[in-house]
Amino acid sequence: MERLRPELISNNRNLFFTGKGGVGKTSTACATAVALAELGKQVLIVSTDPASNLQDVFEMELETYPTQIPTIPNLYAANLDPEQAALEYREKIIGPYRGKLPQAAITNMEEQLSGACTVEIAAFDEFTNLLANEETTKQFDHIIFDTAPTGHTLRLLQLPTAWNSFLDESTHGASCLGPLAGLEKKKSLYKKTMRALANKEETLLVLVARPDRSSLDEAKRASLELNQLGITNQSLIINGVFKRQSNDLVACKLEEKQQQELKGISNLLYDMRNYFLPLVPYNLTGINALKNLFIDSEIGNKGKYESNLDMQLPSLEKIVAQLSNNEHGVFMTMGKGGVGKTTMAAAVAVGLAEKGHKVHLTTTDPAAHLMHVLDETQLSDYLTVSSINPKHEVDLYKKQVLEKLDDSLTEDEIAFVKEDLESPCTEEIAVFQAFAKAVDLSDDAFVVIDTAPTGHTLLLLDAAESYHQEVERANGKMPAYVQKLIPRLRDPNQTFVALVTLPEATPVHEANRLQEDLRRAKIEPKWWIINQSFQATTTEDPVLKGRAYAEQTWIERVFNELASETIIVPWQADDIIGVERLKQITKA
Template structure:
């Protein structure tokens, strides 16, 4: 593994930086752009990451119109807001029907178009414009994208039925792909964009990860999905490697990253691997971007070692007990530690004499490993793969009765969307939630607000169950009203003290608000600032967390807690 230096590796004209949220995609893309531009190349950098902090990195206001960075004349930067773009796109589809269709139908359409898939399509729309623009091709030596389209989006766009009237005729229930309505005029542009992506002479996929198992697993999935679509020119950037260990905490981190990298999946071990060391500073401003990829780094300045006192998880748990909550979800993006926090909450409630049931989608043996001997604590393990497999088969069996060929392929791709997995485990969740009649139920990983609203607005799931079993189980009938009862249900928002996880949690909070589901409490997990590390790099990093912990305090109206960093935490 060698240090990542854009000057020393083979790069194509188009560079896509992709990876799990919070791994450093934006930082890596920006540093690469600055490095190449200052070496005499004409470069344009485009971000369509909904959680992008591109404006903070360059310390200048950015829009979807490429802007010259005054200190680097060879560099132009554009920052698209895919959420706004997707809202505009939704309105372009729904607007003509206002005053024509009933409100219930408009609500259904709006929720169909409110998921992450719609944002991906809005992002790809921007990608396609740059990938197929002759003026861009002629003007720039390098076109760099922060955040690449997923394999799911690319497969979907390649299907003939995506460009037919399939969606207008679809009577099988909710679809995550409703956002393709009205895109017929984009077909040629999208085809050219997809072809450019798969041309290894033109495009390189820069897979960014951290030296941690959860991020590596997600990167392997993305690599495999995109390889299957012919996007094989890939490089792996392992960001944030701690290169020195001199106290107890740094030695634990050093050993953990070493172990995780030794077990690098075969697919990733076969592509070129590059690394960026963990730096002691936040990468904002050109001065930091210019030095990030340098071998020689400035000396670390003395950091104020004062440790702030923050509320602990026990504060949150005491409130759960006092308010009599019966259903508690730990919710957050992958990698923030939902499972560990769910276990801690369940154990603490049981120690207070409460009867508790803990449910998770993680393998049951992992729970047993972390729980130890906890007599009286009942467990449920939702086998996500099994639930997903069974749900897909039910839908496909029904589709086969009336469809074949391209239309059936389209349904199959629809079932690969992120929403499908949430809907698939919905049945299992509904049965577990029913246990709250006589015990406190703690659930690790919950359906998002969008999924719940999608199910509510279309009633598709209830119809599917009714069609396959003849009746709608009471557990499902009661579930949504129960989740929307703030006296009974609470979502504990779990995040990390970093830019992207906080912004992603804010979007989750918006989803829950739309679904009318209470989420009073936030937990900032894996905080370095809550430790007493003496390692210079880690101490400097911990000082950078303060602004994000303060941000969570503001977002939660001071209903928050902070948990210090610990090794081997689960997803």
Template structure:
């Protein structure tokens, strides 16, 4: 792989950076934007990421209008706030019905528009306006989009295709429910945005990844889905390639070997595109000098702080498992954004409980999860495993809803229901129903769930149940398993949530928002897990020492967010894969 510099910058007007949360999209987009501006190119850097730390990088307040970055002459930036945009959008859609529908109906409508799909549409409205604004194109030579994590971005980029097709075929007008409302007036802008995104002469999409299996697989999935919607001008940027400063350091040696092994397993989908790399940075991207060094590869000499690392009180993985033995739960969730190790943590908890004699069922509702890859094929006698296919359960759910609706509705009513079923939130409900059935079927076991429903999903179920009574619209009866599960999930004596994150900016910010969402829905978070931490290892390697120092800030933040219920899982010399690897981590942790 060739090292990425400005010489490799794609010569298109628009440049999108995308990838899993925490792979370094924002820092790379910022560094490239600044370095291009040094070549007298007038650059606009746009963030549409709810987890963006663009303001922290430039140490300057940013709004939704372009402002000149201090210390530069050609770099402008703006920070679109999709959360606020979604709130404004929701208020705009709901306002006409206030005072005309019962308050319970209004609350239901607001909740239906409180999910991720509404944020995506609101963000897309904002950056479509930039993408199609002739004056913006005339004023800037290059427009760089620091977009949101992969799943978010894919749906975001697919929206113009999906929604314009939906609007063209729909004869009853956009639904007054959910995030599909109000799109009719955006047809012309969306059409232009589609043309710009799919035009390889105007747009390049940079898939940012790390030299690790999970982000590489995610990048491959992103690449395939982008191709399917006509975006084929892609490049791959592997960020954080490690080169040890101490060849004799055991941890440095194993870290490099693991990265190289992952790169050798790179999905074939990615190899058809230009591939570049950036080395693991020995510093945080916090000033303009460092941004230039990041892209130009000029040396930046810095000394390592000799100040002692401030210690926080943490719980070990074994202590957390023992806590679940002493305070048994029926249901244990592992939650967190993609790539932080939810599946590994779920497998470790399930295996740890099974080793202590508990009967455990481990299940996932994450289509990208690979429980069998993590656990292997041979399981302990008292540990069973299952998975839920979201596409399969969605198809079943849609048919059940329509079948029920056909009993009482005419064609106009059916069209209304079919339209509303196209909302991405429908999949959340369908998956939750399937997940409830799994718990109902394993009454006498501890059920550990890798990837659980969001707080929004639970509130959606509550509100839609009352809402259907108000407007006499049925989405089918609420199954017994769901009725039983809702109170169980809100009972901290029966249900526990483990939020998993990494000791890095984006994963922690995203996990913080997840906790707020869960609290809103009445779920209790018992533990936060910081996964793959280098803070517990002994190393002489220069870069790994810097990594340990950079973790400190985020460990302290998690300790505060978790009310000192923080579990620290060390970066392990043996990859936590298969029973052997998982047991090694469980045993290694006890010796640290």
């Protein structure tokens, strides 16, 4: 695998960077933009990421229009705000109905248009407008987009049906079709954008991943989706590849873990151009740091990075101790994929069971390796484990919705419904009843849930009896345990939420957005768990010492600004499998 040099991916005018949150899309895109500008190219970098830290990276305020970066004459940046665009977009659709429809109907419409799909479609609308503005873009040799649209959004926008009539009449409870309602006049513009995305001479799609399993799996899934849409001009950048500079135990284990994951890269990803970028011991903020990313000099400077947190942060043991003061309740871990929600939930469940509490752990982990270990332990008298299989629940939900569709719908309209059911919201709604059943067990036990429905989903299902409509399709009635679920989740004496994050920019931004989402639903998180922290280890490797130093900004922000209570968990050298390992991280 070759180390990335910007000129290796500079044959295309449009460069779209995509990948899971926290993989380094923004920093990689910014460093590429700086390097190409320094080669004499006129470059525009545009972010459409709701959790964008583009302003942090360039250390200056940015506008929604191209703004010159003072120290790099050829470089311009624009920070589009998809959430503001979504707000304006939502009001444009709902505004004409205010005062004409009952407030319950307006509330339901507002929540339908408050999900991630609306933000993404609004973002697509924003950068399509920019791409189509030849007056703005003709001066640039390269336009770099930090965050590309997902395959799901692109498929929705490609569907050929007459949008307006179907969307006006659709009653199946769509989570994504609503946002499309205001876009019917722009179909020709979107077709032009889709052609540009699929044009190999014009566009390169850059998949960014970390050398870990979940990130590489996500890159593979995204690549397949884009291939199916005819967007085949793809490259893969593995960001943060670690090369140890010491015999430090943590460094040896991290290098070994990464190399094992890199050996397992699928043939699909091997078939495209693959590059890597090293794990660097500093935050990628500021022009000098961005320039240094592509310099093949020795990384790390022994003794340069020394940091000690001003506060002493407790371990997971504090959560177990506080929960143990209650006789029963619901504990839920929430956060974006890859931050360690399942492990944190299992560790707290084991800790409570060890104290003699009756505990039921419910996980959505498809691998379910933790459950396999837990089922065979001496704690089985206190701890029971079940699995919610998201794929099974989603398949069942899709079948129920499709069976109830009106026979008069055209093939194109049915295609719209099927694509809408690929929305991330669908999975949350599909597993909702399973969660409700699990929560109902908390009358006389602790129920520990790995991954709960977001505030948006709870509000969506609560607004204007929309959940009742969904349940009616399945069995014609709303179970009692569903009726009392949302009040129970809002009760701070019954339900305790922990947001799980990593000590990095994007995971912290995303966890904060999730917290705001929950607050809209009147649910207040009790803890933030900062997982996989090098700051909390005893590593002496110069690169990892640098990473620990870089974490400090985000740890202090969580502690001082965002969290009611903050917990920290060290980076773990060994895989966390088995009760004894879970006990260790609880008390680390």
